[in-house]
Amino acid sequence: MQILSLLFFMTITxxxxxxxxxxxxxxxxxxxxxxxxxxxxxxxxLLICNVPYERYVPAGKIxxxxxxxxxxxxxxxxxxxxxxxxxxxxxxxAGATCGAFVSMVxxxxxxxxxxxxxxxxxxxxxxxxxxxxxxxLSQLYGGSPALTIVFTVxxxxxxxxxxxxxxxxxxxxxxxxxxxxxxxxxxxxxxAVALLEGDxxxxxxxxxxxxxGVITTLLAPFLVPLLAG
Numbered sequence: 211m212q213i214l215s216l217l218f219f220m221t222i223t224x225x226x227x228x229x230x231x232x233x234x235x236x237x238x239x240x241x242x243x244x245x246x247x248x249x250x251x252x253x254x255x256l257l258i259c260n261v262p263y264e265r266y267v268p269a270g271k272i273x274x275x276x277x278x279x280x281x282x283x284x285x286x287x288x289x290x291x292x293x294x295x296x297x298x299x300x301x302x303x304a305g306a307t308c309g310a311f312v313s314m315v316x317x318x319x320x321x322x323x324x325x326x327x328x329x330x331x332x333x334x335x336x337x338x339x340x341x342x343x344x345x346x347l348s349q350l351y352g353g354s355p356a357l358t359i360v361f362t363v364x365x366x367x368x369x370x371x372x373x374x375x376x377x378x379x380x381x382x383x384x385x386x387x388x389x390x391x392x393x394x395x396x397x398x399x400x401x402a403v404a405l406l407e408g409d410x411x412x413x414x415x416x417x418x419x420x421x422x423g424v425i426t427t428l429l430a431p432f433l434v435p436l437l438a439g
Contacts, residue, residue: 212268219269226251235406243371244406245399291413294386302390302414306421309394310429313338318437331438333357336426337365340397343423351434362397369396370403389414394422 230247256266295302314335321331332353336344341362348358373392382388385408392400393415401419405412 215265216269219266220272222255223252223273240371240375245402246367246371291410298386302417305390306394306418307425310422310425313395314426314429314433315437328438329354332434334361335434335437337361338395339423339426340419343427347427347430366396366399370399373400374403385411386414390418393418
């Protein structure tokens with residue numbers, strides 16, 4: 211019975227994503243973002259069927275486990291585009307560093323200006339890096355890992371929805387730049403969106419996701435105590 215339940219929920223999740231991706235590819239509308247739409251379909255299905263979230267968790271854990279191999283697989287398009295990495299390595303590193311720095315500083319300044327507690331500020335600071343990095347940073351400096359996960363997912367979803375249209379609106383069409391921007395701010399979801407635009411944008415987004423996590427970890431010991439107070 212448990213195996214059937216796992217297969218059922220995994221089928222719903224995968225089917226929702228395939229449907230959402232095809233819909234996004236056909237109509238290319240920001241609100242038809244594959245991650246946001248598929249997530250909404252899964253949530254709606256659970257609510258309509260009156261299925262508690264706890265029953266979905268085992269299937270969700272299996273899908274989460276698959277994120278590891280999927281992340282490693284991003285090395286394939288990056289290897290194919292290694293000439294771009296060689297040509298623009300300094301610019302890519304500088305861009306990822308600036309992105310990580312600005313992301314940490316701006317959210318902390320706004321949070322402090324809004325009178326939020328230190329715990330909330332620390333929980334917000336790593337919101338633009340992938341969840342494994344964000345959780346560890348949040349725990350290390352006194353934040354709430356649960357809140358950090360919420361902020362990280364919300365940030366990634368928001369940027370994945372509006373990011374491509376925002377970049378297009380300002381005339382940014384270079385796949386290298388678009389990939390770096392989406393990967394450094396929206397990490398996994400941004401990389402998924404960038405991959406829809408092509409291998410070049412996707413490989414740069416995957417690289418930016420990793421660089422942003424590493425750079426944020428290196429900057430945290432200096433910036434978090436200063437920004438969080």
